[in-house]
Amino acid sequence: MKNAKRKLLFAERMLHGDGRTPFNAVIPFRIKGNIAPENLEGALRKLQHKHPLLNAFVEKDAAAMPWFVLTDPASLEIPVHVIKRTSEEDWKTISEKQWAIPFDTATGPLVRVIWVKGEVYSELILVIHHCLCDGGSAMAILTALLELTDNPDAAFAVEEPIMDASDIIPQEILKSKRKRAKAKLIGGLASFVLWMIPLKKKLVERKRDYMIHWKVEKELSDPLIARCKAEGVTVNTALCTALLLAFKAVRKENFHNKVSCPVDIRRFAPGIKKDNIFAFGLMFVVSLGKMPGFFDCAREMQNAIDRKTASLNAYDTIMMMEASHPALNNFTRFLKYGKSGNDCMFSNLGRINIPHVYRSFTLDTLFSPSVIGPLGNTTTMVTSTYRGQMDFTFIASEGFIPYEEAQAIKNQMMAILTQQV
Structure with a gap:
Protein backbone atom coordinates (compact mmCIF):
# COMPACT_ATOMS: atom_id res chain seq x y z
CA MET A 1 0.00 0.00 0.00
CA LYS A 2 3.04 2.30 0.06
CA ASN A 3 2.36 5.66 -1.68
CA ALA A 4 -1.26 4.67 -2.34
CA LYS A 5 -3.73 7.56 -2.06
CA ARG A 6 -7.34 7.94 -0.98
CA LYS A 7 -9.46 11.05 -1.19
CA LEU A 8 -10.99 11.98 2.16
CA LEU A 9 -14.72 11.25 2.32
CA PHE A 10 -17.01 14.23 2.98
CA ALA A 11 -17.26 13.62 6.72
CA GLU A 12 -13.50 12.97 7.02
CA ARG A 13 -12.76 16.15 5.11
CA MET A 14 -15.06 18.14 7.42
CA LEU A 15 -13.30 16.71 10.49
CA HIS A 16 -9.88 17.34 8.95
CA GLY A 17 -10.64 21.03 8.42
CA ASP A 18 -7.55 23.06 7.64
CA GLY A 19 -5.26 20.31 8.92
CA ARG A 20 -3.87 22.52 11.67
CA THR A 21 -6.82 22.98 14.03
CA PRO A 22 -7.09 20.15 16.59
CA PHE A 23 -10.03 17.76 16.34
CA ASN A 24 -8.79 14.89 18.47
CA ALA A 25 -10.36 11.71 19.75
CA VAL A 26 -8.84 10.65 23.07
CA ILE A 27 -9.13 7.01 24.18
CA PRO A 28 -7.76 6.35 27.70
CA PHE A 29 -7.51 2.96 29.42
CA ARG A 30 -5.90 1.69 32.62
CA ILE A 31 -3.79 -1.45 32.93
CA LYS A 32 -2.57 -3.27 36.00
CA GLY A 33 0.83 -4.89 35.60
CA ASN A 34 3.92 -4.24 33.57
CA ILE A 35 4.51 -3.99 29.87
CA ALA A 36 7.94 -3.77 28.31
CA PRO A 37 8.55 -0.51 26.36
CA GLU A 38 9.91 -2.53 23.44
CA ASN A 39 6.70 -4.59 23.38
CA LEU A 40 4.57 -1.46 23.14
CA GLU A 41 6.75 0.05 20.42
CA GLY A 42 6.78 -3.24 18.52
CA ALA A 43 2.99 -3.51 18.86
CA LEU A 44 2.56 -0.03 17.39
CA ARG A 45 4.76 -0.93 14.40
CA LYS A 46 2.70 -4.08 13.82
CA LEU A 47 -0.46 -2.06 14.23
CA GLN A 48 0.73 0.17 11.40
CA HIS A 49 1.27 -2.89 9.24
CA LYS A 50 -2.21 -4.14 10.11
CA HIS A 51 -3.96 -0.81 9.42
CA PRO A 52 -2.35 0.98 6.44
CA LEU A 53 -4.11 4.30 7.20
CA LEU A 54 -2.11 4.55 10.44
CA ASN A 55 0.83 5.29 8.11
CA ALA A 56 -0.94 8.17 6.40
CA PHE A 57 -0.41 11.87 6.11
CA VAL A 58 -2.71 14.30 4.28
CA GLU A 59 -1.76 15.97 1.02
CA LYS A 60 -3.85 18.48 -0.92
CA ASP A 61 -4.08 18.33 -4.71
CA ALA A 62 -4.19 21.27 -7.14
CA ALA A 63 -7.90 21.74 -6.41
CA ALA A 64 -7.22 21.86 -2.63
CA MET A 65 -8.88 18.46 -2.17
CA PRO A 66 -7.22 16.53 0.71
CA TRP A 67 -5.99 12.96 0.17
CA PHE A 68 -4.65 10.37 2.59
CA VAL A 69 -1.20 9.33 1.37
CA LEU A 70 -0.11 5.94 2.69
CA THR A 71 3.60 5.57 3.29
CA ASP A 72 6.07 3.08 4.77
CA PRO A 73 5.49 2.36 8.51
CA ALA A 74 9.26 2.53 9.10
CA SER A 75 9.32 6.16 7.98
CA LEU A 76 6.30 7.27 10.02
CA GLU A 77 6.52 5.84 13.53
CA ILE A 78 3.73 6.46 16.03
CA PRO A 79 5.31 8.47 18.86
CA VAL A 80 5.06 7.37 22.50
CA HIS A 81 5.36 10.04 25.22
CA VAL A 82 6.06 8.67 28.72
CA ILE A 83 4.83 10.67 31.74
CA LYS A 84 5.36 9.66 35.36
CA ARG A 85 2.09 8.76 37.07
CA THR A 86 1.45 10.75 40.25
CA SER A 87 -2.25 10.04 40.88
CA GLU A 88 -5.33 8.24 39.57
CA GLU A 89 -6.55 11.56 38.16
CA ASP A 90 -3.56 12.28 35.91
CA TRP A 91 -5.24 10.77 32.85
CA LYS A 92 -8.08 13.32 33.04
CA THR A 93 -5.78 16.34 33.05
CA ILE A 94 -3.64 14.87 30.28
CA SER A 95 -6.71 13.98 28.19
CA GLU A 96 -7.96 17.57 28.39
CA LYS A 97 -4.55 18.86 27.33
CA GLN A 98 -4.47 16.43 24.40
CA TRP A 99 -7.69 17.92 22.98
CA ALA A 100 -5.81 21.11 22.22
CA ILE A 101 -2.54 19.70 20.83
CA PRO A 102 -2.87 19.59 17.03
CA PHE A 103 -1.50 16.99 14.66
CA ASP A 104 0.52 18.15 11.69
CA THR A 105 -1.59 16.26 9.19
CA ALA A 106 0.72 17.28 6.33
CA THR A 107 3.51 15.13 7.80
CA GLY A 108 1.67 12.54 9.92
CA PRO A 109 1.20 10.21 11.61
CA LEU A 110 -2.30 11.04 12.82
CA VAL A 111 -1.89 8.97 15.99
CA ARG A 112 0.17 9.32 19.18
CA VAL A 113 0.32 7.49 22.50
CA ILE A 114 0.70 8.95 25.98
CA TRP A 115 1.92 6.45 28.59
CA VAL A 116 1.14 7.63 32.14
CA LYS A 117 3.50 5.17 33.74
CA GLY A 118 3.16 3.91 37.30
CA GLU A 119 4.61 1.02 39.28
CA VAL A 120 1.41 -1.05 39.54
CA TYR A 121 -1.15 0.84 37.45
CA SER A 122 -0.57 2.78 34.26
CA GLU A 123 -2.88 4.64 31.92
CA LEU A 124 -2.28 4.61 28.21
CA ILE A 125 -3.99 7.27 26.15
CA LEU A 126 -4.49 6.83 22.41
CA VAL A 127 -4.86 10.18 20.68
CA ILE A 128 -6.15 9.97 17.11
CA HIS A 129 -7.17 12.72 14.70
CA HIS A 130 -10.93 12.36 14.32
CA CYS A 131 -10.69 12.48 10.52
CA LEU A 132 -8.99 9.07 10.70
CA CYS A 133 -11.47 7.11 12.78
CA ASP A 134 -14.85 6.90 14.48
CA GLY A 135 -15.68 5.11 17.74
CA GLY A 136 -15.86 1.68 16.13
CA SER A 137 -12.49 2.18 14.45
CA ALA A 138 -10.95 3.33 17.73
CA MET A 139 -12.11 0.16 19.50
CA ALA A 140 -10.69 -2.00 16.68
CA ILE A 141 -7.33 -0.22 17.00
CA LEU A 142 -7.36 -0.59 20.80
CA THR A 143 -8.22 -4.30 20.64
CA ALA A 144 -5.33 -5.03 18.28
CA LEU A 145 -2.89 -2.85 20.25
CA LEU A 146 -3.56 -4.71 23.52
CA GLU A 147 -3.23 -8.12 21.87
CA LEU A 148 0.01 -7.24 20.09
CA THR A 149 1.51 -5.61 23.20
CA ASP A 150 0.75 -8.70 25.26
CA ASN A 151 1.95 -11.18 22.63
CA PRO A 152 4.56 -9.84 20.18
CA ASP A 153 4.31 -13.10 18.23
CA ALA A 154 0.55 -12.89 17.73
CA ALA A 155 -0.58 -13.33 14.15
CA PHE A 156 -2.72 -10.60 12.66
CA ALA A 157 -4.65 -10.08 9.45
CA VAL A 158 -3.85 -6.99 7.42
CA GLU A 159 -6.87 -4.75 6.90
CA GLU A 160 -8.09 -4.20 3.35
CA PRO A 161 -8.58 -0.45 3.70
CA ILE A 162 -11.46 1.50 2.23
CA MET A 163 -9.88 3.36 -0.69
CA ASP A 164 -13.04 4.84 -2.23
CA ALA A 165 -16.78 5.10 -1.65
CA SER A 166 -17.12 2.31 -4.21
CA ASP A 167 -15.52 -0.04 -1.63
CA ILE A 168 -18.58 0.53 0.56
CA ILE A 169 -21.48 0.98 -1.87
CA PRO A 170 -22.59 -2.00 -3.99
CA GLN A 171 -21.99 -1.47 -7.71
CA GLU A 172 -25.66 -1.83 -8.65
CA ILE A 173 -26.49 1.10 -6.36
CA LEU A 174 -23.44 3.14 -7.32
CA LYS A 175 -24.27 2.84 -11.03
CA SER A 176 -27.97 3.65 -10.65
CA LYS A 177 -28.63 6.79 -12.70
CA ARG A 178 -31.65 7.61 -10.56
CA LYS A 179 -29.73 7.41 -7.29
CA ARG A 180 -26.78 9.36 -8.70
CA ALA A 181 -29.09 12.09 -9.98
CA LYS A 182 -30.91 12.22 -6.63
CA ALA A 183 -27.62 12.49 -4.71
CA LYS A 184 -26.39 15.27 -6.99
CA LEU A 185 -29.69 17.17 -6.69
CA ILE A 186 -29.73 16.95 -2.88
CA GLY A 187 -26.06 17.92 -2.71
CA GLY A 188 -26.65 20.98 -4.90
CA LEU A 189 -29.76 21.97 -2.95
CA ALA A 190 -27.88 21.66 0.35
CA SER A 191 -25.16 23.97 -0.95
CA PHE A 192 -27.73 26.60 -1.98
CA VAL A 193 -29.71 26.44 1.27
CA LEU A 194 -26.59 26.67 3.43
CA TRP A 195 -25.38 29.63 1.37
CA MET A 196 -28.71 31.42 1.94
CA ILE A 197 -28.90 30.96 5.73
CA PRO A 198 -27.92 34.16 7.62
CA LEU A 199 -25.20 33.52 10.19
CA LYS A 200 -23.63 35.28 13.13
CA LYS A 201 -20.49 37.25 12.38
CA LYS A 202 -18.62 36.10 15.48
CA TYR A 315 -25.71 3.95 0.80
CA ASP A 316 -27.99 6.82 -0.23
CA THR A 317 -26.54 8.96 2.56
CA ILE A 318 -22.95 8.28 1.51
CA MET A 319 -23.76 9.06 -2.13
CA MET A 320 -25.53 12.28 -1.16
CA MET A 321 -22.66 13.39 1.07
CA GLU A 322 -20.04 12.56 -1.54
CA ALA A 323 -22.03 14.67 -4.02
CA SER A 324 -21.97 17.53 -1.49
CA HIS A 325 -18.22 18.23 -1.50
CA PRO A 326 -18.81 21.66 -3.15
CA ALA A 327 -21.03 22.55 -0.15
CA LEU A 328 -18.45 21.60 2.47
CA ASN A 329 -17.20 25.12 3.17
CA ASN A 330 -20.77 26.40 3.57
CA PHE A 331 -21.64 23.45 5.80
CA THR A 332 -18.58 24.01 8.00
CA ARG A 333 -19.36 27.72 8.20
CA PHE A 334 -22.95 26.90 9.24
CA LEU A 335 -21.75 24.56 12.02
CA LYS A 336 -19.31 27.16 13.33
CA TYR A 337 -21.43 30.30 13.07
CA GLY A 338 -25.02 28.99 13.09
Missing part, protein backbone atom coordinates in the same frame (compact mmCIF):
# COMPACT_ATOMS: atom_id res chain seq x y z
CA LEU A 203 -17.89 32.67 16.85
CA VAL A 204 -19.19 31.76 20.28
CA GLU A 205 -16.26 32.11 22.69
CA ARG A 206 -15.69 28.54 23.90
CA LYS A 207 -13.69 29.53 26.97
CA ARG A 208 -12.49 26.57 29.08
CA ASP A 209 -13.04 23.05 27.79
CA TYR A 210 -13.68 20.48 30.52
CA MET A 211 -14.59 16.85 31.15
CA ILE A 212 -16.73 15.17 33.80
CA HIS A 213 -16.22 11.44 34.17
CA TRP A 214 -18.07 8.84 36.23
CA LYS A 215 -18.94 5.16 36.37
CA VAL A 216 -22.21 3.43 37.22
CA GLU A 217 -21.84 0.44 39.50
CA LYS A 218 -23.39 -2.88 38.52
CA GLU A 219 -25.81 -2.50 41.43
CA LEU A 220 -27.53 0.21 39.35
CA SER A 221 -26.68 -0.82 35.78
CA ASP A 222 -27.94 -4.43 36.07
CA PRO A 223 -31.41 -3.49 37.41
CA LEU A 224 -31.61 -0.64 34.88
CA ILE A 225 -30.90 -3.02 32.00
CA ALA A 226 -33.53 -5.46 33.35
CA ARG A 227 -36.13 -2.68 33.80
CA CYS A 228 -35.54 -1.37 30.26
CA LYS A 229 -36.06 -4.87 28.86
CA ALA A 230 -39.28 -5.29 30.82
CA GLU A 231 -40.55 -1.89 29.65
CA GLY A 232 -39.75 -2.58 25.99
CA VAL A 233 -37.12 0.10 25.44
CA THR A 234 -33.39 -0.06 24.86
CA VAL A 235 -30.94 1.16 27.47
CA ASN A 236 -29.79 3.74 24.91
CA THR A 237 -33.31 5.17 24.70
CA ALA A 238 -33.64 5.28 28.49
CA LEU A 239 -30.32 7.13 28.71
CA CYS A 240 -31.42 9.63 26.04
CA THR A 241 -34.69 10.19 27.92
CA ALA A 242 -32.91 10.78 31.23
CA LEU A 243 -30.34 13.05 29.57
CA LEU A 244 -33.01 15.24 27.96
CA LEU A 245 -35.04 15.41 31.19
CA ALA A 246 -31.89 16.48 33.02
CA PHE A 247 -31.13 19.19 30.46
CA LYS A 248 -34.73 20.37 30.70
CA ALA A 249 -34.60 20.61 34.50
CA VAL A 250 -31.24 22.41 34.62
CA ARG A 251 -31.17 24.54 31.47
CA LYS A 252 -34.84 25.68 31.62
CA GLU A 253 -35.29 28.44 29.00
CA ASN A 254 -32.03 27.38 27.32
CA PHE A 255 -33.37 23.85 26.75
CA HIS A 256 -33.72 22.89 23.05
CA ASN A 257 -35.17 19.37 23.44
CA LYS A 258 -32.78 17.93 20.89
CA VAL A 259 -30.01 15.36 21.29
CA SER A 260 -28.15 14.13 18.21
CA CYS A 261 -27.14 10.47 18.25
CA PRO A 262 -24.46 8.99 15.97
CA VAL A 263 -25.31 5.55 14.59
CA ASP A 264 -22.62 3.04 13.64
CA ILE A 265 -22.85 2.77 9.87
CA ARG A 266 -21.47 -0.78 10.05
CA ARG A 267 -24.95 -1.94 11.07
CA PHE A 268 -26.35 -0.81 7.72
CA ALA A 269 -23.48 -1.36 5.29
CA PRO A 270 -22.27 -4.98 5.28
CA GLY A 271 -19.41 -4.10 2.94
CA ILE A 272 -17.64 -2.34 5.80
CA LYS A 273 -15.52 -4.82 7.71
CA LYS A 274 -15.20 -4.78 11.48
CA ASP A 275 -11.54 -3.68 11.35
CA ASN A 276 -11.93 -0.99 8.66
CA ILE A 277 -10.50 2.34 9.75
CA PHE A 278 -12.53 5.34 8.64
CA ALA A 279 -14.59 8.25 10.00
CA PHE A 280 -18.17 8.20 8.83
CA GLY A 281 -21.40 7.94 10.74
CA LEU A 282 -25.12 8.25 10.37
CA MET A 283 -27.01 10.57 12.68
CA PHE A 284 -30.51 11.14 13.97
CA VAL A 285 -32.02 13.57 16.47
CA VAL A 286 -34.22 12.53 19.41
CA SER A 287 -36.56 14.67 21.50
CA LEU A 288 -38.89 14.28 24.44
CA GLY A 289 -42.54 13.72 23.55
CA LYS A 290 -45.63 14.63 25.55
CA MET A 291 -46.03 11.49 27.68
CA PRO A 292 -45.65 12.26 31.42
CA GLY A 293 -44.13 9.10 32.98
CA PHE A 294 -40.48 8.19 32.41
CA PHE A 295 -41.01 4.89 30.65
CA ASP A 296 -44.12 6.13 28.82
CA CYS A 297 -41.92 8.95 27.54
CA ALA A 298 -39.12 6.49 26.74
CA ARG A 299 -41.49 4.21 24.78
CA GLU A 300 -42.71 7.20 22.78
CA MET A 301 -39.09 8.04 22.01
CA GLN A 302 -38.33 4.39 21.20
CA ASN A 303 -41.10 4.36 18.60
CA ALA A 304 -39.65 7.50 17.01
CA ILE A 305 -36.14 6.01 17.04
CA ASP A 306 -37.38 2.76 15.48
CA ARG A 307 -39.04 4.73 12.66
CA LYS A 308 -35.93 6.81 12.04
CA THR A 309 -33.66 3.77 12.14
CA ALA A 310 -35.86 1.91 9.66
CA SER A 311 -35.66 4.85 7.26
CA LEU A 312 -31.87 5.20 7.44
CA ASN A 313 -30.22 4.31 4.15
CA ALA A 314 -26.46 4.18 4.50
CA LYS A 339 -27.14 29.16 16.23
CA SER A 340 -26.88 25.89 18.15
CA GLY A 341 -30.21 24.07 18.18
CA ASN A 342 -28.96 20.94 19.96
CA ASP A 343 -28.54 20.40 23.66
CA CYS A 344 -25.93 17.69 23.29
CA MET A 345 -24.48 14.93 21.16
CA PHE A 346 -24.91 11.54 22.82
CA SER A 347 -22.77 8.64 21.63
CA ASN A 348 -23.25 5.15 23.06
CA LEU A 349 -20.49 2.71 22.11
CA GLY A 350 -22.42 -0.11 23.79
CA ARG A 351 -20.76 -3.20 25.22
CA ILE A 352 -17.02 -3.31 24.55
CA ASN A 353 -15.91 -6.88 23.97
CA ILE A 354 -12.20 -6.60 24.71
CA PRO A 355 -10.43 -9.26 26.85
CA HIS A 356 -9.78 -8.37 30.47
CA VAL A 357 -6.87 -10.70 31.35
CA TYR A 358 -3.62 -10.84 29.40
CA ARG A 359 -0.36 -12.66 30.12
CA SER A 360 1.54 -9.82 31.78
CA PHE A 361 -1.23 -7.34 32.62
CA THR A 362 -4.96 -6.90 33.00
CA LEU A 363 -7.15 -4.27 31.38
CA ASP A 364 -8.35 -2.76 34.63
CA THR A 365 -10.54 0.03 33.26
CA LEU A 366 -11.66 1.22 29.87
CA PHE A 367 -12.70 4.88 30.00
CA SER A 368 -15.23 6.16 27.50
CA PRO A 369 -13.44 8.21 24.81
CA SER A 370 -13.66 11.97 24.59
CA VAL A 371 -13.58 14.17 21.52
CA ILE A 372 -13.72 17.89 21.02
CA GLY A 373 -13.43 20.00 17.89
CA PRO A 374 -13.99 23.45 16.41
CA LEU A 375 -17.40 22.88 14.75
CA GLY A 376 -19.87 24.72 16.96
CA ASN A 377 -21.35 23.41 20.22
CA THR A 378 -18.83 21.09 21.86
CA THR A 379 -21.27 19.52 24.35
CA THR A 380 -20.97 15.74 24.05
CA MET A 381 -21.67 12.74 26.25
CA VAL A 382 -20.04 9.39 25.44
CA THR A 383 -20.90 6.16 27.23
CA SER A 384 -19.67 2.60 26.98
CA THR A 385 -20.04 -0.60 28.98
CA TYR A 386 -17.04 -2.76 29.84
CA ARG A 387 -17.27 -5.84 32.07
CA GLY A 388 -20.83 -4.96 32.95
CA GLN A 389 -20.01 -1.46 34.19
CA MET A 390 -21.32 1.63 32.43
CA ASP A 391 -18.87 4.49 32.02
CA PHE A 392 -19.69 8.11 31.13
CA THR A 393 -17.59 10.97 29.79
CA PHE A 394 -19.29 14.37 29.57
CA ILE A 395 -17.36 16.93 27.52
CA ALA A 396 -18.29 20.60 27.15
CA SER A 397 -17.02 24.17 27.12
CA GLU A 398 -17.82 26.97 29.56
CA GLY A 399 -18.92 29.18 26.65
CA PHE A 400 -21.75 26.74 25.89
CA ILE A 401 -22.54 25.25 29.30
CA PRO A 402 -21.04 26.49 32.59
CA TYR A 403 -19.26 23.74 34.50
CA GLU A 404 -21.68 23.99 37.43
CA GLU A 405 -24.64 23.39 35.10
CA ALA A 406 -22.92 20.37 33.55
CA GLN A 407 -22.39 18.92 37.03
CA ALA A 408 -26.05 19.55 37.81
CA ILE A 409 -27.09 17.82 34.55
CA LYS A 410 -24.96 14.79 35.44
CA ASN A 411 -26.42 14.61 38.96
CA GLN A 412 -29.98 15.08 37.72
CA MET A 413 -29.57 12.42 35.03
CA MET A 414 -28.27 9.87 37.53
CA ALA A 415 -31.03 10.71 40.04
CA ILE A 416 -33.65 10.11 37.32
CA LEU A 417 -32.11 6.77 36.36
CA THR A 418 -31.81 5.70 40.00
CA GLN A 419 -35.52 6.47 40.54
CA GLN A 420 -36.44 4.00 37.77
CA VAL A 421 -34.82 1.00 39.49
